[in-house]
């Protein structure tokens with residue numbers, strides 16, 4: 348055996364991922380005595396009988412035993428053994444006083460591993476395979492009607508209304524030596540398996556069942572439609588369907604088209620993060636502006652501002668802190684021109700010491716400027732004087 352073959356053999360077989368099931372009490376019966384399993388790779392329909400709820404007990408014992416005993420690997424004989432164990436459990440239960448003596452159940456059990464399909468059959472529940480659009484009945488009913496049809500004594504249509512139509516010739520719960528039938532098949536992509544109780548097959552024609560299996564892609568829709576059809580036809584019995592698409596890949600989780608919030612979570616988080624970052628930046632900038640000061644000219648006088656000169660994206664981030672009585676036109680021209688834009692300082696104290704400095708400049712007046720002793724300074728002084736007179740003229744107005 349090559350390494351790849353060995354690997355292939357050790358690989359767990361694929362089991363169906365796409366399937367659905369549904370059961371309904373029908374329109375006439377008081378109890379639903381059908382039970383089913385849809386737990387891949389095991390699919391079962393069991394139609395209990397015995398009256399006074401005993402049928403429910405029998406089919407439930409059968410289901411429980413199958414869940415405990417069905418093989419975990421492809422093995423038809425082991426599946427037959429599990430069904431025999433279910434038969435034994437029902438008989439043993441009745442002997443112990445569980446349910447009622449004579450209670451029983453049908454059993455149609457299927458297991459699918461890769462393309463291998465095993466079906467074990469006792470009674471008149473059925474397995475059908477839809478293959479390339481054609482419905483094939485896989486199992487043979489263990490019933491009086493099936494025998495009569497095979498002997499050519501009645502037609503299928505006559506069997507549908509025959510007074511003994513529910514007489515079955517083999518069931519679990521009565522005969523310790525019961526021999527289940529085993530069917531081993533290969534399925535191909537596109538095949539669809541249907542297990543059902545006679546509440547479906549006895550009420551709905553095969554052509555209608557086939558059409559529903561073909562037309563409903565989703566197995567759950569398929570089960571719903573089959574049950575609907577059985578009820579519409581009278582629902583004379585409990586009705587159970589299990590639909591399996593053996594080799595079909597499950598649809599990519601369409602993210603469940605969940606809530607609006609779920610679908611938009613990513614962009615919402617992104618937008619929130621963006622807003623938070625902008626808010627944090629704006630908050631930081633605002634705090635920075637709050638702790639900053641500058642000195643600038645306003646209406647001809649030196650003022651202290653908290654904040655930052657100018658504006659940011661059209662928003663002013665400064666507040667008048669203090670207006671002084673120092674006219675800018677009394678200051679040296681270069682200082683006055685700097686004050687038009689604003690002179691940044693690190694604190695309110697620094698702003699006030701600058702104001703004190705300006706005040707000493709104007710009180711010292713020309714003296715200080717003259718003291719520099721340069722032509723430039725004189726020129727500047729002259730200019731200051733000119734400004735000063737202009738200012739005076741203005742204020743005279």
Ligand code: MN
Pocket residue numbers: 394544545546584585
């Ligand atoms: Mn039934």
